Amino acid sequence: MTTPVLQVRDLEVHYGLRRKRRQALHGVTLDVSAGETVGLIGETGSGKSTLARAVLGLVPTSGGRILIEGEDVTDHRQRQWRRLRRRGVVQYVFQDPLRSLDPDLTVEESLAEPLLIQGVSRREAGVRARTLLDRVHLSADLLPKVPGEISGGQRQRVAVARALVTEPRLIVLDEPVSALDSANRVQVLEILKELRDDGVALVFISHDLGSVAGIADRIAVLYQGELVEVGAAAAVINEPQHPYTRLLVSSAPTLRDASATRAEREELRALLSA
Numbered sequence: 051m052t053t054p055v056l057q058v059r060d061l062e063v064h065y066g067l068r069r070k071r072r073q074a075l076h077g078v079t080l081d082v083s084a085g086e087t088v089g090l091i092g093e094t095g096s097g098k099s100t101l102a103r104a105v106l107g108l109v110p111t112s113g114g115r116i117l118i119e120g121e122d123v124t125d126h127r128q129r130q131w132r133r134l135r136r137r138g139v140v141q142y143v144f145q146d147p148l149r150s151l152d153p154d155l156t157v158e159e160s161l162a163e164p165l166l167i168q169g170v171s172r173r174e175a176g177v178r179a180r181t182l183l184d185r186v187h188l189s190a191d192l193l194p195k196v197p198g199e200i201s202g203g204q205r206q207r208v209a210v211a212r213a214l215v216t217e218p219r220l221i222v223l224d225e226p227v228s229a230l231d232s233a234n235r236v237q238v239l240e241i242l243k244e245l246r247d248d249g250v251a252l253v254f255i256s257h258d259l260g261s262v263a264g265i266a267d268r269i270a271v272l273y274q275g276e277l278v279e280v281g282a283a284a285a286v287i288n289e290p291q292h293p294y295t296r297l298l299v300s301s302a303p304t305l306r307d308a309s310a311t312r313a314e315r316e317e318l319r320a321l322l323s324a
């Protein structure tokens with residue numbers, strides 16, 4: 051059996067000091083394999099972003115282990131984390147692409163920068179930037195534009211392209227489609243499915259069960275910092291075991307929300323009964 055790209059074991063994270071100290075993650079254990087998408091769902095404050103940030107070395111852990119491609123990175127110092135992030139084995143995409151992209155850099159500069167740092171020639175970096183845009187189904191016309199000059203959906207696709215520059219084995223996506231309209235949402239989800247098929251491991255964070263249901267192989271449910279349920283997506287949706295998961299499934303906004311289109315509701319129903 052191949053080693054999972056990401057192994058999280060009994061992970062604990064605390065915020066604050068002394069009397070203000072609060073536990074944000076309680077003994078979280080989760081594996082993500084190459085070519086697998088794990089959807090991480092849970093209400094606001096349940097610890098989803100904390101788990102993402104811990105996996106990227108952006109918050110200190112207070113217990114447990116994190117292994118990336120079999121390498122124990124838990125006790126890495128900031129310098130080692132920076133090197134790991136720069137090597138680009140793990141990449142991330144945030145809900146707001148302006149957080150993933152430098153607003154002053156053109157699309158071409160954003161995509162070329164990590165390659166230039168790696169010593170790739172300017173000409174080759176330009177060629178690779180075009181190939182990356184093509185991979186996220188965007189036209190090369192966007193290359194000279196800065197993020198403020200393109201649409202939100204295009205921006206998020208550029209953020210995904212930027213995450214792909216270093217050919218990561220793992221991408222953590224924190225609410226990547228939450229700010230997008232449904233047409234752009236579908237397009238970004240399609241791109242993520244293609245990445246998964248190419249063997250990239252994805253952690254897809256969302257509070258929207260509908261988006262997760264359409265892409266995740268497995269779903270992990272966080273509740274108050276604890277993983278209360280992990281299983282195959284269809285099983286978690288159709289036969290939720292934990293009362294909190296049952297509540298999430300029964301209150302899936304796309305089913306309840308009167309403003310959801312008929313097509314959206316039918317799509318989710320089909321997913322639920324698949």
Ligand SMILES: Nc1ncnc2c1ncn2[C@@H]1O[C@H](COP(=O)(O)OP(=O)(O)OP(=O)(O)O)[C@@H](O)[C@H]1O
Nearest residue numbers: 065066074092093094095096097098099100101257
């Ligand atoms: N920098 C911080 N300092 C102190 N407490 C924090 C910090 N970041 C998060 N927390 C707390 O940790 C808990 C988990 O927060 P986290 O942001 O991981 O939740 P989340 O599930 O991602 O929520 P959301 O869906 O709103 O983004 C919350 O109680 C939050 O208030």
